[in-house]
Amino acid sequence: MSWMDLLWLPPVMVAIAVVLGAAGRRGFRPIVRSIWSTFLTLTFGVIAVGVAIHLVARIFA
């Protein structure tokens, strides 16, 4: 498995961040701010989950 295999992840993360960030908000700036914060949350959440899975696999391997 290489880093190239993770290229499928950014498009779906961007789509989730855009839709969840824009939902329930009005105005250009609040929507952009919410999309950015949602994207950062998703990114760091996915990285954290990935690191945790690697650590658990390393420990129990």
Added chain:
Amino acid sequence: MDAAPATPSTLPTTPPAPPAPLPPAMGRRSGFVAAALGWTIPGLGQVYVGRPLKGLLMLVTIGGLFALGLFLTGFTCVDPYSYGLEFVAHMWIGGPTAAAYWLSRDIVLVEAQPYFEVGRLYAAVAGLLNLVAICDALGGVIEHNEAATERNAARAAELWNREAAALAAVEESTDAGDDLIAFDTQTSLHEHQAEAERGPDQPQAPGAPTETPPHDPFGSPDVSSNEGDLPR
């Protein structure tokens, strides 16, 4: 040296300014229509409630993800018989799902797609994201209807105030005796009231008074006739 004739102080020197135009009344939106439109085409519900840019953003995002998923699977991922669980997610994006299912009903994959699983994920996520977009459109309907209620109430209050001001102006000019049209209207109203009381067929008795008591808008009983019964 002759002095200029004095202008009567009762005559208005400038005509009154016309009132500012009222804002148009806002129509209400139906949540069912918004949900149906958003289900048919992603983002159309947002356009229905008056947020076209947000609808365009939803259309590009959700539609693009769904189209990318279709492309990566060779247009074969929308199949309720082969991928029933994912079809539950596809059902939330009704129009594109129906179109993809109809157009790809005769497509058979002859070779394996390298990113088939990724395409299945994209299409399923797009369907679930459209559920979020539908909920957003329903929230937009609620906000729109609340704004419409407030605006229409303010408009009705402004109309009421303008009519009250116009009535007050007419009454004031009638009291001053310089508005013959209003006086004539009031006189004819009294004549109509007198005719209604005596009946339309009976002619008016000569010399009968045409004065009628002023109309009481509250309908209170006439206590003047019972004045003798009251203890003094």
